[in-house]
Amino acid sequence: MEDMATQEGLGLGATIRAWRERLSPSDVGLPSGRSRRATGLRREELAERAGVSVDYVVRLEQGRSTAPSAQVVASLARALQLTAVERDHLYLMAGLVSPNDEPIPDHLPAGVHRVLNRLGDVAVAVFAADWQLIWWNAGWAALLGDPSEKPPEQRNFARERFPVGSGDDVRIASWPVLVRNGEDSDLAVVSDLRRATARFPQDVRLTELIRQLAAGNATFARLWASGTVGAHREDRKTVEHPEVGSVEVDCDVLTDGDSDLKIVILTAVPGSSDEERLRRTVTRDALRAPLF
Secondary structure (H helix, E strand, O other): OOOHHHHHHHHHHHHHHHHHHHHOHHHHOOEEEEEEEEOOOOOOHHHHHHOOOOHOOOOOOOOOOOOOOHHHHHHHHHHHHOOHHHHHHHHHHOOOOOOOOOOOOOOOHHHHHHHHOOOOOOOOEOOOOOOEEEOOOOOOHHOOOHHOOOHHHOOEEEHHHHHOOOOOOOOOOHHHHEEOOOHHHHHHHHHHHHHHHHHHHOHHHHHHHHHHHHHHHHHHHHHHHOOOOOOEEEEEEEEEEEEOEEEEEEEEEEOOOOOOEEEEEEOOOOOOHHHHHHHHOOOOOOOOOOOO
């Protein structure tokens, strides 16, 4: 019985209750009446501040609800006036990744950089959490064109997929790239950006990107309104290369857990004519080192 009580005392519900009870009404601008029996805030007071029902707070504290959404956890953290460390712990207990108060990182860790440099002629690029292109290798430039020829503001994959206005011509690739499942791919990019907003809620660049896309692109606005949350993982694309012709490649996306960097790898089926054409795009000079 003692072990069970100890485990319950360490759970999500018990922790929320402890944090609720340590707050005095005056801490949140409420009067401290003499008739109060509750220690700290009442459940209904916490519910009102967090924008959830009293019944939901009861179920959380009693352990009958153990998987609150990221939005609910964020609201509870604010209502309970948690420190950054306590907030991160609350997300962890809810089985979620805590948000990051820092801007989206554009830095490629040295270890990841070394691994990518060993991939040889495989076409690889790295995008930040907001799909801003931050690194590519020679194979990528040979297959899709050299991104360094474009200004940095035009190296965003989300802006390419969802142009804003007729004059917005953001192109990461220098020639056409056809996507097999366009609607699914669009939804994956949108839902992945929504996931990034939970991870980096204070990032100005991400906030402005979503504001512009939602206001200026009807497809993005429709998909964003759906509320889907997910991650961009895999796809098949056809690159219309000007020298070797059509090259069909598999697109796989690996994500770094800490910074949400997206490592995009383009490969062709081994032994296929596409693999041969992919090899032909990579010149001897392109095999030397990454361009950026």
